Amino acid sequence: MQxxxxxxxxxxxxxxxxxxxxxxxxxFVGPNASGKTSLLEAVLVLATSKSPRTTRDRELVxxxxxxxxxxxxxxxxxxxxxxxxIVLRGAVSGDEQDLPSVLNxxxxxxxxxxxxxxxxxxxxxxxxxxxSPDDLxxxxxxxxxxxxxxxxxxxxxxxxxxxDLLRYRRALRQRNELxxxxxxxxAMGSDLAPWTSQLVExxxxxxxxxxxxxxxxxxxAGQLHTxxxxxxxxxxxxxxxVLAGIDDPDEKAEVFREELERSHEQELHRGITVIGPHRDxxxxxxxxxxxxxxxxxxxxxxxxxxxxxxxxxxxxxxxGEPPILLLDDCLSxxxxxxxxxxxxxxxxxxxxxxxxxxxxxxxxxxxxxAWYEITDGRIRPQ
Amino acid sequence: MLRYxxxxxxxxxxxxxxxxxxxxxxxxxxxxLLRSSEQDVRTLGEAILSLKGETQLCQQCYNYCxxxxxxxxxxxxxxxxxxxxxxxxxxxxxxxxxxxxxxxxHVIGGALSPVENVKPSDLRISELLERIKQTxxxxxxxxxxxxxxxxxxxxxxxxxxxxxxxxxxxTRIALGLPVGGDLDYADQVTLARALRGRTVMED
Numbered sequence: 001m002q003x004x005x006x007x008x009x010x011x012x013x014x015x016x017x018x019x020x021x022x023x024x025x026x027x028f029v030g031p032n033a034s035g036k037t038s039l040l041e042a043v044l045v046l047a048t049s050k051s052p053r054t055t056r057d058r059e060l061v062x063x064x065x066x067x068x069x070x071x072x073x074x075x076x077x078x079x080x081x082x083x084x085x086i087v088l089r090g091a092v093s094g095d096e097q098d099l100p101s102v103l104n105x106x107x108x109x110x111x112x113x114x115x116x117x118x119x120x121x122x123x124x125x126x127x128x129x130x131x132s133p134d135d136l137x138x139x140x141x142x143x144x145x146x147x148x149x150x151x152x153x154x155x156x157x158x159x160x161x162x163x164d165l166l167r168y169r170r171a172l173r174q175r176n177e178l179x180x181x182x183x184x185x186x187a188m189g190s191d192l193a194p195w196t197s198q199l200v201e202x203x204x205x206x207x208x209x210x211x212x213x214x215x216x217x218x219x220x221a222g223q224l225h226t227x228x229x230x231x232x233x234x235x236x237x238x239x240x241x242v243l244a245g246i247d248d249p250d251e252k253a254e255v256f257r258e259e260l261e262r263s264h265e266q267e268l269h270r271g272i273t274v275i276g277p278h279r280d281x282x283x284x285x286x287x288x289x290x291x292x293x294x295x296x297x298x299x300x301x302x303x304x305x306x307x308x309x310x311x312x313x314x315x316x317x318x319x320g321e322p323p324i325l326l327l328d329d330c331l332s333x334x335x336x337x338x339x340x341x342x343x344x345x346x347x348x349x350x351x352x353x354x355x356x357x358x359x360x361x362x363x364x365x366x367x368x369x370a371w372y373e374i375t376d377g378r379i380r381p382q
Numbered sequence: 383m384l385r386y387x388x389x390x391x392x393x394x395x396x397x398x399x400x401x402x403x404x405x406x407x408x409x410x411x412x413x414x415l416l417r418s419s420e421q422d423v424r425t426l427g428e429a430i431l432s433l434k435g436e437t438q439l440c441q442q443c444y445n446y447c448x449x450x451x452x453x454x455x456x457x458x459x460x461x462x463x464x465x466x467x468x469x470x471x472x473x474x475x476x477x478x479x480x481x482x483x484x485x486x487x488h489v490i491g492g493a494l495s496p497v498e499n500v501k502p503s504d505l506r507i508s509e510l511l512e513r514i515k516q517t518x519x520x521x522x523x524x525x526x527x528x529x530x531x532x533x534x535x536x537x538x539x540x541x542x543x544x545x546x547x548x549x550x551x552x553t554r555i556a557l558g559l560p561v562g563g564d565l566d567y568a569d570q571v572t573l574a575r576a577l578r579g580r581t582v583m584e585d
Contacts, residue, residue, distance in 0.1 A: 120571045160574040170530040177496035191502065193541065194494070194534035 001126055001324055002351035003043060004075050010061055010068030010090070012038035013377045021353070025369030028355045029382075034374045036355035040130060040326040043353065046072045046084045047128035047324070048152060049109060049119045057107055061090030067099055074126040077321040082125045085110045120159045120166070127156040127323040129312045131330045135304040139291050143281040150210055150282060153217075153311045157318055161209050164202040171198035172273055180271040196260055199276065204253040206277045207243040213314070214239045214282055221303075221310035225286075228302050228341055233286050235303055240281040301333055309345055316349075325352040331362055390416070442513070444489040444506055446471055454478075454487060461485045466523040467510065467539065469493050469532065477525065485523075488513065493531040494538060502538065511542060514550065525555040528575075556581070 008017040013035045030036050037053075041060075045051055051060055061068035071085045087100055087108040102108045102115070109116040116122050137145050155162035175195040181187035218237035225235035239245075242259050246252045259275050260267075267274050284291040284303060291303050316322040325346055331339040331354075339362040346352050347368075355374075356363060363369075371382035385391055390412055397408035415423055439445070440452035447453065454460060464485030468474050474487050490505040514522065522543055526532035540552050557575045559568050568576075 118571070121569050124570070159570040163571040163574070167530050171534070174496050174530065174534070181496060187496070187501065191494075191496075191538075194537040195496075197537055198530050198534050 001077075001128075001321055002075050003046075003072050003126070003324060005071075005073040006039075006042065007071040008042055008069075010065035011042055011070055011088075012060060012062065014038065015062060015377060017377075017379060019379060021351070022370050023351050025347070025352045025354065026372065027363055027369045028353070028372045028374050028379070030355075030357070030374030032357060035377050036357075036374055037132075037328050039374070039379075040328050040353055040355060042070045043072065043324060043326055044128055044130050045086060046070055047123070047126050047156065049086070049107075049122050052130060052132070052134075057088050058091040061088050061092075063090075064092060065090045066092045067103060069100075072126065080125075082111055083113070084122065084126060118163075120163045123155045123162050124157065124159045127315055127319065128326055129153075129308060129315065129323050130326040130328060131305070131308050132328040133330055133333055135308055135330070136297075136301055138304045138307055139284050139295065139300040141292075143279075146282045146284075147278075147280055149307070149311075150213065150280075153315065154209055154213055156323070157213075157315060158209065161206065164205050164209075168199065168202040168206055168277065171195055171202060172276070172278060175199055176272045179267055179273065182268060183271045196257070199273070200253050200256045200260070203277045204243065204249060204256050207241060207252055207256075207280070208249055210241075210277070210280060210282075211239050211244065211247075216314045216317075217307070217310050220313045221306045224309050224313075224345070225303060225306035227345075228306060228338055229299075230337075233299065233302075234288075235291075235306055236285045236288070238283040238285070240283050241277065241279070242275050243277070298335075302338065305330070305334075305338075305342065309342075312349065322349045322351075325349045327352060327354040329355050329357060331356065332358075336362060443487045444471075444491065444509075445474055445487060459484070462517060463520040464523065465510075465513070465517075465519045465521075466525050468525050469527060469535075473525065473527075485521075486519075490526075490535075493526055493529070493535040495531050505535075507539065507542065510539070511546065514543065514546060518548075519550050521551045521553060523553050523555060528557055 002023050003021055006017070006019045006021060008014045011017075028036050028039060041051055041053060045060070051057070054060070067087060067090050069085060069087045071083070073081070073083045075081050085108075087103050089099070089103060089106045100108075102110070109119070109122050111122055111125055138149055151161075151165060155165065175192065175198075178187055178192055178195060182189060182192070214237050221237060222235050225233060243252050243256055246255055256276070260273070263274050284307070286295050286299055286303060289295070291300060295303065312323055312325060327346065331342060334342060343362055352369075354363070354369070373380050373382050386394065393412045393415070394405070394408045397403055397411055398405055403411075415426070436448055437446050438448070438450075440447050440455055441450050442455045443452060445452040445454060449456075461484045465488050466477065466483065466485055467488045467490060468477065469490060469492055471489055474489060477483055477487075488506070488510050490507060490510060492500055492505055494500055494502065494505070522539075524536040524539055526535045526539075536554055543549055543552055557572075557579045559565070559572065559576050565573070
């Protein structure tokens with residue numbers, strides 16, 4: 001998949017941008033706070049409907065504007081060439097008459113000119129993988145960051161996963177609320193069963209998808225890490241869950257149900273559902289030791305990079321075409337040898353958008369790509 | 383601050399409370415009415431008043447109507463052996479439109495939702511069970527929405543109906559593909575759900 005045209009209107013620091021993008025490598029150079037990250041962010045919002053930097057969509061709109069938009073024309077390998085448009089409401093409440101008529105709520109999404117009622121109709125149309133300096137948190141931070149990583153990847157691979165995830169979260173919220181009401185003596189135990197069923201049905205499928213994905217990811221990430229670390233280190237991934245190690249979907253559901261029953265006293269006591277995919281973990285180990293606690297910062301960075309590249313590779317294998325690679329200022333954190341390998345590995349993908357604060361020597365030496373200069377919300381080819 | 387004359391301000395504030403109407407639209411509607419003919423405004427006013435005064439709930443299925451029973455329940459040609467359970471009257475109207483269904487309905491008035499504090503006792507569930515016991519239908523179609531809440535409500539009802547002596551057949555409305563479209567045009571989530579809900583092909 002590649003993006004051939006990107007248009008921004010009142011998005012972050014950009015008032016109006018119309019940009020044709022070639023296949024292959026595009027490199028965007030500019031000083032700090034010039035809008036490099038926002039450019040890649042815009043492509044990721046088209047891919048996933050959400051920003052990796054904020055949960056408040058209003059922040060994406062130019063600070064004095066009442067609305068903004070992102071439009072992308074994509075080109076797939078087969079016949080799929082989606083055009084995607086997302087219109088966002090800004091923090092400034094302007095005159096209602098000035099808002100585009102399509103914007104009823106806070107966000108309007110359309111694919112090929114047709115309004116999407118659910119994000120499941122968008123996500124997966126134009127898959128992308130973002131590499132950023134924050135990726136270090138993938139290895140360093142708590143399990144929630146790795147669950148989000150799994151969710152973003154799987155949602156783009158299978159819209160059905162996103163549907164299950166949204167339904168799981170909804171069922172979990174309802175079930176937890178009911179547990180609290182039961183605690184307070186305001187609800188009966190017999191009311192819990194239908195919510196448990198919803199949780200088990202969606203949760204066991206989510207667990208199955210994660211289990212398969214981590215197995216595939218682990219294989220690729222292991223090889224990549226060996227390459228990136230000059231054959232000195234071994235990276236392994238493991239799916240940690242009450243539902244881990246069960247292959248049969250029906251058995252998974254059955255085990256989930258049993259485990260919920262087993263933990264019933266505890267969940268009544270605490271007023272929340274204590275087991276399930278919302279507690280899943282993907283354990284990352286280097287040479288057998290938990291990378292989160294025992295690896296150096298440099299090792300953690302290499303591991304995070306391997307995970308991201310593996311994500312892109314697994315997506316490519318499963319979908320039959322590569323995702324768009326977005327590299328946000330991530331070469332500066334690597335030593336020269338690793339940065340060169342990274343550029344080489346990224347080169348196998350169809351389209352890569354790279355941002356860089358300085359003109360990195362690795363990029364100059366590699367001597368490829370279209371170069372652009374970003375200053376004050378303007379983009380000029382070099 | 384300068385304000386509109388009291389009757390104008392009053393109507394603007396009343397209209398603002400309606401769903402989907404903000405201050406700007408409320409203002410626009412108010413001035414539209416101010417410019418309209420006396421007769422048009424009176425017709426609208428009377429329509430709003432009779433909405434509350436003249437409609438009531440059907441004693442049997444809780445559809446809106448103007449008599450004790452709604453036209454569907456009164457119709458002798460409808461098949462009383464099948465009851466279709468829906469969340470709201472608008473769902474009933476949607477199911478009526480194709481003219482396919484000939485049975486009766488039961489509007490339970492929503493779906494279970496602990497978060498919004500909707501408990502089983504807030505829905506017309508005991509009324510449904512009582513009706514089943516009295517009229518002994520052969521089939522109950524659970525046509526609550528295919529949302530998490532609608533599915534949970536359907537399962538809750540299934541368990542209660544199953545526990546009745548000599549329970550009727552219980553069916554769930556199917557999750558289908560759009561008619562006339564090719565399979566490769568259907569969105570992936572719809573396709574995945576349609577596959578999960580596949581049925582045995584009868585002779």
